[in-house]
Amino acid sequence: MTQIKDLKKRFSNIKKIDFINNLLRWDQQVYMPEGANKGRAELIAFMNSLKHKKLVSEKTGRLIKKAEQVSNLNLIETAILREAKRAYSKAIKIPIDLVKKIAKSVTIGHKIWEHAREKNNFSLFQPILQQIIELKKQYAELIDLGSSPYDSLIDDYEPGATSAWIQSLFDELKLQLISILKKILKSNNGPDDAILHRYYPSEKQWQFSIELIEKLNFDFNIGRQDKSVHPFTMPLSETDIRITTRIREYYLPACIFGTIHECGHALYNMGFMEEIHSTNLAEVTSLGIHESQSRLWETIIGKSQEFWNYFYPLLQSYFPKNLQKFPQEKFYRALNKVEPSLIRVEADEITYPLHIIIRFEIEKMIFEDHVQVGELPSIWNEKMNDLLGINPPDDALGILQDVHWSGGAFGYFPSYTLGNLYAAQIFSYAKEQIPNLHDEISQGEFSHLLKYLRDHIHQYGAIYYPHDLIKRINGDALNIKYFITYLKEKYYRIFKI
Amino acid sequence: MTQIKDLKKRFSNIKKIDFINNLLRWDQQVYMPEGANKGRAELIAFMNSLKHKKLVSEKTGRLIKKAEQVSNLNLIETAILREAKRAYSKAIKIPIDLVKKIAKSVTIGHKIWEHAREKNNFSLFQPILQQIIELKKQYAELIDLGSSPYDSLIDDYEPGATSAWIQSLFDELKLQLISILKKILKSNNGPDDAILHRYYPSEKQWQFSIELIEKLNFDFNIGRQDKSVHPFTMPLSETDIRITTRIREYYLPACIFGTIHECGHALYNMGFMEEIHSTNLAEVTSLGIHESQSRLWETIIGKSQEFWNYFYPLLQSYFPKNLQKFPQEKFYRALNKVEPSLIRVEADEITYPLHIIIRFEIEKMIFEDHVQVGELPSIWNEKMNDLLGINPPDDALGILQDVHWSGGAFGYFPSYTLGNLYAAQIFSYAKEQIPNLHDEISQGEFSHLLKYLRDHIHQYGAIYYPHDLIKRINGDALNIKYFITYLKEKYYRIFKI
Numbered sequence: 001m002t003q004i005k006d007l008k009k010r011f012s013n014i015k016k017i018d019f020i021n022n023l024l025r026w027d028q029q030v031y032m033p034e035g036a037n038k039g040r041a042e043l044i045a046f047m048n049s050l051k052h053k054k055l056v057s058e059k060t061g062r063l064i065k066k067a068e069q070v071s072n073l074n075l076i077e078t079a080i081l082r083e084a085k086r087a088y089s090k091a092i093k094i095p096i097d098l099v100k101k102i103a104k105s106v107t108i109g110h111k112i113w114e115h116a117r118e119k120n121n122f123s124l125f126q127p128i129l130q131q132i133i134e135l136k137k138q139y140a141e142l143i144d145l146g147s148s149p150y151d152s153l154i155d156d157y158e159p160g161a162t163s164a165w166i167q168s169l170f171d172e173l174k175l176q177l178i179s180i181l182k183k184i185l186k187s188n189n190g191p192d193d194a195i196l197h198r199y200y201p202s203e204k205q206w207q208f209s210i211e212l213i214e215k216l217n218f219d220f221n222i223g224r225q226d227k228s229v230h231p232f233t234m235p236l237s238e239t240d241i242r243i244t245t246r247i248r249e250y251y252l253p254a255c256i257f258g259t260i261h262e263c264g265h266a267l268y269n270m271g272f273m274e275e276i277h278s279t280n281l282a283e284v285t286s287l288g289i290h291e292s293q294s295r296l297w298e299t300i301i302g303k304s305q306e307f308w309n310y311f312y313p314l315l316q317s318y319f320p321k322n323l324q325k326f327p328q329e330k331f332y333r334a335l336n337k338v339e340p341s342l343i344r345v346e347a348d349e350i351t352y353p354l355h356i357i358i359r360f361e362i363e364k365m366i367f368e369d370h371v372q373v374g375e376l377p378s379i380w381n382e383k384m385n386d387l388l389g390i391n392p393p394d395d396a397l398g399i400l401q402d403v404h405w406s407g408g409a410f411g412y413f414p415s416y417t418l419g420n421l422y423a424a425q426i427f428s429y430a431k432e433q434i435p436n437l438h439d440e441i442s443q444g445e446f447s448h449l450l451k452y453l454r455d456h457i458h459q460y461g462a463i464y465y466p467h468d469l470i471k472r473i474n475g476d477a478l479n480i481k482y483f484i485t486y487l488k489e490k491y492y493r494i495f496k497i
Numbered sequence: 498m499t500q501i502k503d504l505k506k507r508f509s510n511i512k513k514i515d516f517i518n519n520l521l522r523w524d525q526q527v528y529m530p531e532g533a534n535k536g537r538a539e540l541i542a543f544m545n546s547l548k549h550k551k552l553v554s555e556k557t558g559r560l561i562k563k564a565e566q567v568s569n570l571n572l573i574e575t576a577i578l579r580e581a582k583r584a585y586s587k588a589i590k591i592p593i594d595l596v597k598k599i600a601k602s603v604t605i606g607h608k609i610w611e612h613a614r615e616k617n618n619f620s621l622f623q624p625i626l627q628q629i630i631e632l633k634k635q636y637a638e639l640i641d642l643g644s645s646p647y648d649s650l651i652d653d654y655e656p657g658a659t660s661a662w663i664q665s666l667f668d669e670l671k672l673q674l675i676s677i678l679k680k681i682l683k684s685n686n687g688p689d690d691a692i693l694h695r696y697y698p699s700e701k702q703w704q705f706s707i708e709l710i711e712k713l714n715f716d717f718n719i720g721r722q723d724k725s726v727h728p729f730t731m732p733l734s735e736t737d738i739r740i741t742t743r744i745r746e747y748y749l750p751a752c753i754f755g756t757i758h759e760c761g762h763a764l765y766n767m768g769f770m771e772e773i774h775s776t777n778l779a780e781v782t783s784l785g786i787h788e789s790q791s792r793l794w795e796t797i798i799g800k801s802q803e804f805w806n807y808f809y810p811l812l813q814s815y816f817p818k819n820l821q822k823f824p825q826e827k828f829y830r831a832l833n834k835v836e837p838s839l840i841r842v843e844a845d846e847i848t849y850p851l852h853i854i855i856r857f858e859i860e861k862m863i864f865e866d867h868v869q870v871g872e873l874p875s876i877w878n879e880k881m882n883d884l885l886g887i888n889p890p891d892d893a894l895g896i897l898q899d900v901h902w903s904g905g906a907f908g909y910f911p912s913y914t915l916g917n918l919y920a921a922q923i924f925s926y927a928k929e930q931i932p933n934l935h936d937e938i939s940q941g942e943f944s945h946l947l948k949y950l951r952d953h954i955h956q957y958g959a960i961y962y963p964h965d966l967i968k969r970i971n972g973d974a975l976n977i978k979y980f981i982t983y984l985k986e987k988y989y990r991i992f993k994i
Contacts, residue, residue, distance in 0.1 A: 016543045019536075020517060023524060031528075032737065035718040039516075039734030042775075046513045050547075221532040237536030240529065278539075 003066040004077045010063050011084050011280040017051040019236050026234045026242050030226045055091045079463045083280045093142045102135050106408045113406030122377045122395040130373045132408050150367035153411030157287040160465045166414050170357050173480045181350050184338050187495040191333035196252045198322045205247050208318045209259040217450050218263050231258040233265035238277045241269045257298050264297030271458025283462040291419025300427050303335050310444035340388040342397045358383040359413040424483035429473050500563040501574045507560050508581050508777040514548040516734050523731045523739050527723045552588045576960045580777045590639045599632050603905045610903030619874045619892040627870045629905050647864035650908030654784040657962045663911050667854050670977050678847050681835050684992040688830035693749045695819045702744050705815045706756040714947050715760050728755040730762035735774045738766045754795050761794030768955025780959040788916025796846050797924050800832050807941035837885040839894045855880040856910040921980035926970050
């Protein structure tokens with residue numbers, strides 16, 4: 001079986017390049033001095049080009065062909081070959097010239113987007129966005145995976161997903177969410193979250209966040225937490241998973257939930273079975289499943305009553321001045337305030353998916369040629385009004401708020417909401433299997449839940465694609481009912497509906 | 498001139514691999530979690546092998562040949578070609594098999610050395626040391642640069658230096674140092690350094706160290722300081738120079754002088770002229786010159802009276818409890834205590850070079866086949882007695898104290914003392930050119946001295962080899978008289994001789 005061994009090694013080396021690139025990027029965002037940016041960009045470009053060369057080389061093609069001739073591959077070997085073919089066949093479809101053009105346009109695009117957002121003026125961003133979209137259309141055409149070019153983009157983040165399937169989920173989800181939201185907005189029992197906006201000293205927040213993820217079984221022997229402008233998770237090997245958080249001294253949730261979110265990602269990365277270490281399967285299987293792990297811990301667990309049964313006394317001991325006399329129930333309610341708002345990343349559990357659906361629908365229009373780039377701001381504002389009932393006062397608080405399009409990351413947004421849907425479904429299964437789960441969480445005991453996630457999700461890495469992964473648990477495909485049930489149970493109680 | 502351009506680019510890419518490897522190693526020693534060691538070693542090995550392949554490839558050989566045919570190369574291009582040839586011709590002399598054998602033996606050697614030192618037993622280390630020496634002898638034979646195999650090893654650290662030349666310097670230096678040391682030991686005016694062993698809180702030491710290097714013109718826009726077990730300097734690009742320090746709460750000099758030492762190295766790395774950025778000349782020209790920059794700042798400046806005229810009041814404000822009533826003169830004297838001692842890294846300015854000379858003489862014997870590995874401990878102890886008048890009580894405090902041999906770094910030690918010699922000579926020239934230098938230092942003004950070093954040393958990177966670099970300043974070759982004069986002037990005053 002030297003054929004599969006050689007292929008494995010090839011992709012293990014390509015993976016090393018990814019890990020090294022991840023260190024270059026982690027350091028760039030965490031510790032690198034300002035003036036080092038240009039040199040760092042060159043190092044990253046060097047590694048990217050090295051990876052591309054290795055991936056599209058004739059040798060890689062030859063190794064794949066040889067491995068395809070082996071008849072008795074086991075489950076893992078079959079998946080290794082599948083992933084190798086997937087990466088190779090995509091890479092060879094895109095001429096290096098287009099790769100470079102896209103890389104260049106998104107570098108420029110990012111800078112212009114920052115400028116346009118600062119100047120609060122979409123028209124400054126429009127020409128480069130137009131160019132990025134054109135290039136991504138060329139890219140999608142060459143990848144040519146589904147009936148819609150948008151499918152070819154989605155596939156980069158969510159293998160096996162199509163825009164039609166996502167739309168069928170989102171259409172139903174949209175109706176349900178709007179209906180829940182309407183009930184909530186009619187209720188007079190909304191929480192008050194002023195307590196979260198008091199002064200919480202940075203150093204104390206940091207210490208609490210460390211104690212928190214220790215309790216969630218984040219393994220500091222193979223990971224660490226640092227600070228960065230935007231929180232992220234970065235694997236530097238299967239045994240070196242870095243997360244970051246950010247601290248806002250007048251907004252307590254930023255650090256706590258940023259930390260739990262990234263910890264949820266990291267637990268996935270820390271949990272691949274040893275048999276797939278160093279292979280191309282030691283990867284999250286999709287961004288949606290990745291997000292399901294972060295959101296499960298952040299929202300379903302982290303914003304639950306049980307969670308704060310355990311953590312609230314601890315939090316009070318960190319911030320006695322603000323919290324000693326503040327009741328736990330009111331704190332829990334503050335965390336779960338629901339309010340349509342302008343900014344996606346600040347949205348609550350009910351309205352967040354609506355922000356995503358807006359972006360999904362717009363991206364679909366773009367790549368199915370149903371819209372001109374110049375029309376985007378007005379379509380954006382229209383949809384904000386339709387779905388959330390609010391009118392963005394300007395571009396910066398509207399269409400310019402997200403970084404994704406400036407980086408060419410079309411097809412990325414849906415993963416966020418797929419993550420919520422997967423999370424609710426997986427958690428609903430877990431509850432059935434762990435009878436005392438609520439009590440355990442109330443006692444700060446998370447190991448059975450983690451074991452459940454390890455057994456059914458984490459260990460497999462990229463062996464199974466999302467739809468197989470979820471079906472393997474209970475036979476069901478992804479279904480929005482779990483998420484809707486979860487939301488109703490939780491929020492109807494909070495809002496006394 | 499596309500020939501030289503292509504060659505330049507080839508070595509610029511090889512340099513990128515070095516920078517990336519430096520980041521992998523920096524992170525390993527500064528922030529990497531414990532459990533990540535194995536994965537990290539694999540990433541480093543991957544990059545090392547990539548570098549080796551690029552360096553010894555036919556393409557590199559071809560590019561060198563083409564560049565050699567160009568007749569009108571300028572100074573920088575000539576040096577680029579020279580350094581390319583130097584690296585290439587060395588690399589192709591060593592079969593990959595030997596490269597791997599050495600890499601493997603030093604990895605094992607390091608672990609065994611740690612164990613042997615812990616167990617205080619040289620005989621545990623002897624077999625692997627024997628093996629490393631055999632491999633390094635094979636290496637030296639293949640490199641085959643001078644009349645002695647030892648020369649081929651020295652050349653890796655000090656281009657152009659030979660063991661005969663170093664011996665001629667060291668023989669005279671040894672006599673002079675022993676004579677100075679005897680006078681000092683007879684004096685009854687030795688300093689008392691108890692003040693340095695009081696309790697100095699870690700956080701305050703850290704803050705002082707940062708303020709200190711800011712004042713020394715360390716550029717935080719293209720550099721940073723962190724903590725590590727052993728202090729080091731690591732360039733991650735020409736505009737990203739990292740240094741580390743260590744803090745001992747009951748020994749104040751560890752942090753202060755570790756910081757100044759590494760800052761001295763970093764100022765060199767930060768000062769290459771822009772024309773050589775991204776080329777194989779954006780390098781320190783030798784470890785000796787590198788060390789001359791660190792030691793100049795650490796000892797000649799950092800342990801001078803003038804330096805503490807400026808910094809002592811600041812230091813007092815950081816540690817009022819220990820220092821408020823402690824006179825500056827006594828503090829200065831404490832820093833300059835002279836005492837023969839067992840451990841090289843803790844030695845003073847007078848005895849430090851004697852420690853080095855012992856190691857140089859032993860290495861020379863090893864590679865000229867004048868000694869068996871089993872005899873090394875007794876030879877070590879004999880020389881310690883001869884030169885320093887002390888008898889190591891055991892192997893851990895004797896021959897097992899240094900990491901270098903376990904890593905195969907034979908020929909490295911002499912650079913330390915060459916650095917002291919170069920530093921004294923360069924500083925003596927600088928004093929002549931900057932008339933108010935002493936006053937400037939007393940006022941915390943270091944920019945003229947830095948400019949002098951930039952103009953005469955730093956900017957050139959590896960354009961000139963050490964002997965040319967020093968001769969270009971004043972016509973003189975390296976001469977021990979500057980160092981001896983410096984020591985006598987300083988220490989005879991302190992010890993009232």
